[in-house]
Amino acid sequence: MSEDQDKYIAEVVEKALRGDMDAINNIEDRVTRSKAKAALIKAKRLSKTAAAEAAPAEETAQTDTTLTEKSLNQKVAEALAKKFSGSIDSEDVNEYIQLNGKNWFEIAQYLKDNPDLLFDSLQCITGFDFGEGEALEVRYNLHSMTHYHAIEIRIKTDRNDPKVPSVEQVWRIGDWFERETYDMYGIVFEGHHNMTRILCPEDWEGWPLRKDYETQETYHGIIVPKVKEGWE
Amino acid sequence: MGVVHGDLMTLNIGPQHPSTHGVLRLKVKTDGEIVSEVEPYIGYLHRCFEKHCENVTYDQVIPYTDRCDYIASMNNNFGYAVAVEELMKIKVPERVEYIRVIVAELNRIASHLLALGTYGLDVGAFTPFLYMFRDRERILDIFEALCGARLLYNYIWVGGVSHDFPNEFVETVYSFLDYFEPKIKEYNELLTYNKIFIERTADVGVMPPEVAISYGVSGPNLRGSGVKWDIRKNETYSIYEKFDFDIPVGSGIMGTVGDCWDRYYVRMQEMVQSAKIVRQALKTIPAGNVHQALPKKIRPPKGFIYKRTESPRGDLAYYIVSDGSPIPFRLKMRSPAFTALSVLGEISQGWMMSDVIAILGSLDIVLGEIDR
Amino acid sequence: MTVDNLINWFPFGAEWPVITFVTAVLICAIPVFLFIAVYALVAIYGELKISSFMQDKVGPMGQGVGLHAGKWGLLQPVADALKLILKEDIIPESADKKLFILAPFVVFVGAFITFAALPFSQEIIVADMNIGVFYILAVSSLGVIGIILAGWSSNNKWSLYGAMRSAAQIISYEIPAGLSIIPIVMLTGTLSMQGIIVSQQGIIWGFLPNWIIFNNPFTFIAFFIFFISGVAECNRTPFDIPEAESELVAGAFTEYSGMRYAFFFLSEYANMFVVSGVAVAAFLGGWNSPIPGFMDSPSWGLFWFIGKSMSLIFLMIWFRWTFPRLRVDQLMSVCWKVLLPISFVNIFGVGIWNLLVG
Numbered sequence: 013m014s015e016d017q018d019k020y021i022a023e024v025v026e027k028a029l030r031g032d033m034d035a036i037n038n039i040e041d042r043v044t045r046s047k048a049k050a051a052l053i054k055a056k057r058l059s060k061t062a063a064a065e066a067a068p069a070e071e072t073a074q075t076d077t078t079l080t081e082k083s084l085n086q087k088v089a090e091a092l093a094k095k096f097s098g099s100i101d102s103e104d105v106n107e108y109i110q111l112n113g114k115n116w117f118e119i120a121q122y123l124k125d126n127p128d129l130l131f132d133s134l135q136c137i138t139g140f141d142f143g144e145g146e147a148l149e150v151r152y153n154l155h156s157m158t159h160y161h162a163i164e165i166r167i168k169t170d171r172n173d174p175k176v177p178s179v180e181q182v183w184r185i186g187d188w189f190e191r192e193t194y195d196m197y198g199i200v201f202e203g204h205h206n207m208t209r210i211l212c213p214e215d216w217e218g219w220p221l222r223k224d225y226e227t228q229e230t231y232h233g234i235i236v237p238k239v240k241e242g243w244e
Numbered sequence: 245m246g247v248v249h250g251d252l253m254t255l256n257i258g259p260q261h262p263s264t265h266g267v268l269r270l271k272v273k274t275d276g277e278i279v280s281e282v283e284p285y286i287g288y289l290h291r292c293f294e295k296h297c298e299n300v301t302y303d304q305v306i307p308y309t310d311r312c313d314y315i316a317s318m319n320n321n322f323g324y325a326v327a328v329e330e331l332m333k334i335k336v337p338e339r340v341e342y343i344r345v346i347v348a349e350l351n352r353i354a355s356h357l358l359a360l361g362t363y364g365l366d367v368g369a370f371t372p373f374l375y376m377f378r379d380r381e382r383i384l385d386i387f388e389a390l391c392g393a394r395l396l397y398n399y400i401w402v403g404g405v406s407h408d409f410p411n412e413f414v415e416t417v418y419s420f421l422d423y424f425e426p427k428i429k430e431y432n433e434l435l436t437y438n439k440i441f442i443e444r445t446a447d448v449g450v451m452p453p454e455v456a457i458s459y460g461v462s463g464p465n466l467r468g469s470g471v472k473w474d475i476r477k478n479e480t481y482s483i484y485e486k487f488d489f490d491i492p493v494g495s496g497i498m499g500t501v502g503d504c505w506d507r508y509y510v511r512m513q514e515m516v517q518s519a520k521i522v523r524q525a526l527k528t529i530p531a532g533n534v535h536q537a538l539p540k541k542i543r544p545p546k547g548f549i550y551k552r553t554e555s556p557r558g559d560l561a562y563y564i565v566s567d568g569s570p571i572p573f574r575l576k577m578r579s580p581a582f583t584a585l586s587v588l589g590e591i592s593q594g595w596m597m598s599d600v601i602a603i604l605g606s607l608d609i610v611l612g613e614i615d616r
Numbered sequence: 617m618t619v620d621n622l623i624n625w626f627p628f629g630a631e632w633p634v635i636t637f638v639t640a641v642l643i644c645a646i647p648v649f650l651f652i653a654v655y656a657l658v659a660i661y662g663e664l665k666i667s668s669f670m671q672d673k674v675g676p677m678g679q680g681v682g683l684h685a686g687k688w689g690l691l692q693p694v695a696d697a698l699k700l701i702l703k704e705d706i707i708p709e710s711a712d713k714k715l716f717i718l719a720p721f722v723v724f725v726g727a728f729i730t731f732a733a734l735p736f737s738q739e740i741i742v743a744d745m746n747i748g749v750f751y752i753l754a755v756s757s758l759g760v761i762g763i764i765l766a767g768w769s770s771n772n773k774w775s776l777y778g779a780m781r782s783a784a785q786i787i788s789y790e791i792p793a794g795l796s797i798i799p800i801v802m803l804t805g806t807l808s809m810q811g812i813i814v815s816q817q818g819i820i821w822g823f824l825p826n827w828i829i830f831n832n833p834f835t836f837i838a839f840f841i842f843f844i845s846g847v848a849e850c851n852r853t854p855f856d857i858p859e860a861e862s863e864l865v866a867g868a869f870t871e872y873s874g875m876r877y878a879f880f881f882l883s884e885y886a887n888m889f890v891v892s893g894v895a896v897a898a899f900l901g902g903w904n905s906p907i908p909g910f911m912d913s914p915s916w917g918l919f920w921f922i923g924k925s926m927s928l929i930f931l932m933i934w935f936r937w938t939f940p941r942l943r944v945d946q947l948m949s950v951c952w953k954v955l956l957p958i959s960f961v962n963i964f965g966v967g968i969w970n971l972l973v974g
Contacts, residue, residue: 107548133457136550136578138563153550153563157457157473164550185460188586196294211287211615220292255773277944368853368941374671434938440854441940597777598857598943 017044025051084161085109088129092119101168108151108164116167116177117203123154124182130156131163134183137190139197140166144224148174148197169199178203196221252280255597259288265362265604266611268585277596282589289615297575302328302542303402305575310396312577313613315358318351319555321400326481327551327562328402331544339532340404341483346417346525347390347399349518353424354383355556356511356518359608363508364435366605367444372435379427382420389413403538414526421519428516436512445508446499449591449603453502459590460583463558464514465607468494468507475554487524489517504606511608514556543570557581557608579613618744619644644742648731656885657693659929664692666930667937700881703874708771711871715769719762720872720879726758727886734893735809737903737917748809749801752894753794756849759883760786766880767868778868781857781944786849788951793845795959796838799966800828800898803835813902825908827901832973834965839899841959843928846891848951850884852932854939855947892928893921900924 021044089109093100096119102110111119123131131154140149152165167176178201180186190201191210198219200207209216217228227236257270267288273281293312297305309324310317322344329336361376384394391399391407399406435441451461453469466473474491476484492513494506544566552561558580565574584607592600622640661676668675676689707716733748735741745751760783767779801807804815818826829839848855869880896902901924903917942950 134460135552135559136561136563136576138574138576140565140574151563153561157471160478183460184455184458184590185583185586188582209287211290213287221295225295253773364940368856369939370667371671371937374673378672435940438940440942443946444940444943596943596945 017047020044021047021051085163088123088163091126091129092122095122108166110166110168113167113169113176117179117182120179120182128159130158132183133157134179134185134189135162137186137193139193139199139221141197141221141223145171147171148199148222150176150193150199152179174199176201180204195219198222257600265609268609268611270588270600270604272597272600274597279592279595279597279600282592282600284585284588286585286611286614289611291616293577293616294575297572299571301570302544302572305572306401307396307398309577310398311612312579312616313555313557313560313581313610314395315610316351316355316556317395317397318347318399319355319553319560321397322348322482323551323553323555323560324562325400325402326553327549327564328542328544330551331547331549331564331566332402332539332542334403334537334539336404336537337532337534338483338530340534340537342525342529343405343409343534344400345482345484345487346522346529347387347397347405349521349525350383350386350417352518352556353515354380356515357383359556360431360435360508360511363602363605363608364441366601367441369435369438369441372431375427375434376431379424382423386413386416386420389416401538402542404534404536408534414529417522417526421523425516425519428512431512436509442498442505444598444602445504445606448499448504448595448599449606450500451502451587451591455587455590456502459587461558461587462580462583463554463556464510465507465558465584465587467492468510469502470494470496475552475559479552481551481553486528487521489521492517504602507606507608541570543568555580557610557613558584577616579616581607581609581611581613585609585614618739618741620744648742649728652728652731652882652886652889655889656882657697659885659888660696661690661693662930663933663936665689666933670934670937697878700878701875705874705876706871708871710771712769712771715765716871717876719766719769720876720883721762722765723759723762724879724883724886726756726760726762727883727890729758730756730890731886733809734890735813735897735902736921738810738914740918741810744808744810746806746808746811749797749807749812749894749898752809752890753790753797756887756890757786757790759887762883763868766872770868770871772871775868775870778870782851782868784944785851785855785857785947785951788948789845789848789855789955792841792951792955792959793849795956796842796845796962797894797898798963799835799838802963802966803828803831803970809897809902813897813904816901817904817908819908825901825904825906827899827904829899832966832969834962834969835899837958838962838966839895841955841962842899843891843895843931845951845955846895847932847935848947850887850891850932852888853936854941856936856941857944857947888929888932889925892925892932895928896921896924 085106085108089100092109092111096115100109101112104110123129133155135153135155136151138151138153140151142149147168148171149166149168152167153162154165155162169176174197176199178186178190180190180201180203187204187206188210190204191206191208193199194201194204194207195209195211196219208214212220213231216231218225227238230236252273252275255272255274257272259267259269269285269288271283271285272279291311293308296308300308306321306324309320313320325344357376357380361373361380364370364372364376387397388394389410390413391397393399451465451469453466453471456466456469456471461469462473470493472491472493475481477491490513492510494501494510496503496506497509498505544564546566546568548563548565550561550563552559554560559578560580561578563574563576563578564572567573588604588607592603595603619637619640622643623636626636626640665675667673676692707713730752732742733745733752735744735748763782763786764779767775767777767782770776800812804812806812806815812828816825816827820826820830824830828835830836869877872880901920903921905916905920
């Protein structure tokens with residue numbers, strides 16, 4: 013209420029922020045003490061958001077508790093570099109491992125069968141388009157049901173002739189996931205036994221999820237409606 | 245191996261059929277009554293949800309997620325909201341967490357009721373279907389009082405929920421739970437332990453755990469095969485660690501581990517566990533403002549996230565890539581029913597035509613989720 | 617009122633035998649046909665309402681006695697019948713037209729002519745043959761031919777499936793049915809329906825009516841075997857694989873619509889009545905009253921016969937809405953591995969019992 017009180021509260025909050033909680037706990041007046049505690053909480057919140065804003069723009073979803081995961085990625089990267097040299101494309105393995113598509117089938121089998129890694133579950137295959145005129149990418153999310161760890165693998169491929177080895181024989185769900193990625197992006201998975209569209213009709217033209225996709229004019233004589241303007 | 249085959253007859257269980265749980269086409273090659281190959285054809289309900297998401301803002305995506313798995317919309321919204329919140333590092337108030345768990349578990353009960361009721365219909369039992377729908381109606385009435393919609397809720401938003409509880413909501417839910425828990429006993433007497441039902445489903449469509457994991461099957465289908473894996477416990481999210489509940493696992497009581505009866509029974513038990521969770525949540529729900537943490541503009545920082553949650557059908561995951569703008573750059577929804585359907589061809593070989601329908605029913609698929 | 621009585625009654629019977637015979641038959645057949653039609657309406661209405669109450673629904677409402685206000689929905693079956701009659705008659709182009717048209721009639725005839733030997737009352741029976749039971753069992757198999765014709769001529773894989781399953785099922789279940797009737801014949805010494813019923817008059821043990829079902833434990837079991845086989849012969853749940861809606865759409869009758877479908881429907885209900893009627897006549901005393909001396913005169917016989925048959929039909933409706941359905945191979949194994957041995961044991965049992973006790 014009074015200015016002295018505000019100044020006093022600001023002082024003890026400063027002390028508490030530096031770690032000295034006794035200053036607040038020793039305040040005798042109950043009202044002042046609770047005000048000081050409230051001010052401390054507010055100050056902590058403000059400092060956290062300030063710190064978040066000041067953090068580098070490339071913040072990712074991985075938090076600090078992924079120390080073990082970091083070492084998992086590094087462990088896997090080292091093992092792969094040793095066994096299949098030349099297959100890792102990028103040095104930065106914090107969040108994902110970038111492979112270049114050579115030997116992907118053998119790497120997949122290695123990841124699945126190696127007793128330390130045992131990635132026996134392919135969770136998701138996502139296709140990715142960096143933009144018009146740029147590369148396409150396939151991202152694999154692997155998970156182990158025995159060791160309970162997870163990893164992400166990315167393989168870039170050329171936009172005009174996208175080919176990636178198929179892992180359908182390693183994880184049986186690869187069959188349908190790869191067909192879906194083919195359907196949406198046009199990435200051909202070599203070695204797949206039935207590389208056909210799965211969601212769109214068999215004779216659909218174009219790769220819908222690419223950034224430069226234009227819907228075809230007609231389909232079997234029916235006019236395909238365009239996206240409405242002014243959507244947002 | 246010494247078996248004489250005549251010509252295989254190709255049958256079409258076409259897109260319009262009373263029991264394919266949606267528009268699904270199955271091409272079945274049979275030798276008389278024994279099935280030798282089943283090939284599912286999907287895509288009849290494909291609306292390219294992922295392309296839509298690249299054109300709307302993050303909060304406008306939520307009604308789209310409703311329409312993917314339209315039977316368990318709350319869980320779809322939940323998974324998406326949790327993923328975006330983790331990407332943006334938003335912490336929601338306690339009350340919002342409790343509300344989300346309550347509606348998600350109630351929706352799990354409703355979804356399982358539908359799955360089990362239609363499964364009974366597939367094997368010929370007409371009455372349990374109506375009893376289960378009668379109870380599901382009560383849950384839908386609860387949801388209608390809460391957010392105005394019966395099936396597609398658009399309720400769980402990024403950073404909070406859309407409406408707080410109306411008056412006397414807690415009493416309504418308590419009275420529903422008191423009404424519902426004895427009904428499980430009624431269903432067990434009518435269907436679960438019925439000799440004819442057991443003959444139709446036990447030992448049929450056995451899915452060994454290795455096949456299940458390789459095909460990415462999750463949820464009650466995987467737990468029916470004996471694998472104790474539930475994302476609410478193993479990779480816990482929201483406040484599920486505060487609640488005390490079991491994970492029912494199939495153990496081959498009536499036949500082999502991983503048969504249709506096990507999957508049915510796991511779903512039955514999960515309803516009991518969900519009711520338990522809702523009771524605990526209602527007892528300890530704190531007060532608060534549910535709109536407190538709703539962000540004014542959702543602009544996640546640049547990055548990506550792959551977040552898994554447990555929907556009634558299994559492991560629902562969202563892979564979101566953000567480039568700093570208010571519109572998602574890439575949003576992929578990994579649906580559990582997609583993987584569950586892919587395993588149909590494998591586990592239905594060698595069974596009879598009626599068994600294919602029974603196996604399909606036990607996998608509990610929703611075409612909206614498969615086709616997106 | 618039997619055909620014989622009518623022929624004797626005609627004044628000029630001796631001079632124009634053919635016309636007399638045909639007229640007598642017609643005079644007896646038309647009431648039976650009307651009875652089947654009315655009974656079918658009642659049974660359909662009963663099925664709708666009973667199933668609704670069992671499933672916690674309300675069923676057909678309105679159209680009450682005062683129209684629009686009742687809770688009985690009594691005109692519902694009439695509306696159903698009208699709808700079926702007025703529907704478009706569709707014959708698939710690639711179907712075998714002659715057989716397609718013939719099939720419903722064969723099925724219906726198979727069900728209809730068994731009514732000739734059903735003893736409605738002491739005096740109401742169309743043909744009091746001295747091989748009544750044998751005739752019924754023999755003639756009721758005619759329906760199978762109709763179903764196979766329907767399935768084949770539809771030129772549709774689903775119909776074929778349904779027809780094959782149905783044929784296999786009906787033929788298999790005829791055997792336990794027939795074998796359970798044999799103890800009756802052994803006990804009463806006659807194949808004639810009226811004779812069997814007459815032998816069930818009286819009281820045993822002071823209060824129980826002298827029905828064959830209470831005679832000895834083997835006939836008690838034989839009743840259940842006969843009833844189960846009868847349910848299977850009518851293609852009712854739990855044996856309704858041929859018409860399994862969730863698997864085969866409508867089985868053998870997928871391609872039929874309108875009046876032709878109505879005929880199949882009608883014959884299914886007629887079959888139900890025949891099965892119930894034979895069970896009642898053979899095991900439950902026929903047109904005898906349960907309490908001899910009470911409502912026992914010949915005119916009450918009709919009431920008792922129809923009443924008992926209707927309660928068995930109620931039981932069939934109850935089964936349909938309670939049990940899931942059996943798979944085809946389980947159905948067959950129930951017939952051949954369970955019902956058949958038990959019926960053999962029954963025959964021996966009744967014979968030995970009769971020797972020792974009777």
